[in-house]
Amino acid sequence: SQTIHQWPATLVQPVGSPLSLECTVEGTSNPNLYWYRQAAGRGLQLLFYSVGIGQISSEVPQNLSASRPQDRQFILSSKKLLLSDSGFYLCAWTPTRPGNTIYFGEGSWLTVV
Amino acid sequence: KQEVTQIPAALSVPEGENLVLNCSFTDSAIYNLQWFRQDPGKGLTSLLLIQSSQREQTSGRLNASLDKSSGRSTLYIAASQPGDSATYLCAGPNYGGSQGNLIFGKGTKLSVKP
Numbered sequence: 141s142q143t144i145h146q147w148p149a150t151l152v153q154p155v156g157s158p159l160s161l162e163c164t165v166e167g168t169s170n171p172n173l174y175w176y177r178q179a180a181g182r183g184l185q186l187l188f189y190s191v192g193i194g195q196i197s198s199e200v201p202q203n204l205s206a207s208r209p210q211d212r213q214f215i216l217s218s219k220k221l222l223l224s225d226s227g228f229y230l231c232a233w234t235p236t237r238p239g240n241t242i243y244f245g246e247g248s249w250l251t252v253v
Numbered sequence: 254k255q256e257v258t259q260i261p262a263a264l265s266v267p268e269g270e271n272l273v274l275n276c277s278f279t280d281s282a283i284y285n286l287q288w289f290r291q292d293p294g295k296g297l298t299s300l301l302l303i304q305s306s307q308r309e310q311t312s313g314r315l316n317a318s319l320d321k322s323s324g325r326s327t328l329y330i331a332a333s334q335p336g337d338s339a340t341y342l343c344a345g346p347n348y349g350g351s352q353g354n355l356i357f358g359k360g361t362k363l364s365v366k367p
Contacts, residue, residue, distance in 0.1 A: 182359070183257075183342075184342070184357040185357075189354060232353060234353040240302075242353045244298070245296050
């Protein structure tokens with residue numbers, strides 16, 4: 141069966157510090173991968189998605205970047221965090237073929253202080 | 254661009270009650286709609302996925318319907334239990350993106366009191 145893992149689960153970082161959140165998927169190959177953010181009082185917002193290694197699409201302009209160095213690994217990064225980057229970050233995956241549901245990781249809480 | 258709205262934002266009911274959560278969307282060309290459950294501080298769990306060719310989907314005490322013409326979907330929970338307490342989100346596809354590119358409502362926070 142397929143599983144998705146993301147870490148760390150909780151992170152408190154000072155403004156201006158770097159960020160790296162990692163996500164891996166097991167039990168499938170060539171998944172579509174996604175990073176969503178859920179900020180307080182707002183709905184889930186898609187930040188990045190990837191349909192293959194090295195292929196990254198950004199949905200909104202921001203202080204963050206994403207990379208996919210391996211087929212089942214997706215990384216969310218920032219060189220210098222802002223207070224507004226605080227939120228709950230969720231990694232997710234879907235099979236390549238259409239019509240399937242989306243599977244989410246357990247999320248990473250980021251607090252920028 | 255697709256917009257998804259959920260009402261009410263919060264709902265509190267006594268255990269055993271049947272209840273309906275509402276979701277509306279602006280683009281009736283939707284090809285599927287999904288309902289999710291989110292427990293506090295956790296990720297999302299998919300509950301039901303309704304394809305545009307279907308009118309409803311059922312899983313246990315949950316039944317979700319989709320009416321494309323009116324731009325509405327409902328999630329019906331029968332005989333609610335305290336364990337059903339969570340936030341329920343609906344989501345529709347954001348056209349032009351991959352299948353996981355979804356537009357989410359802000360959710361309905363459900364509290365079922367014993």
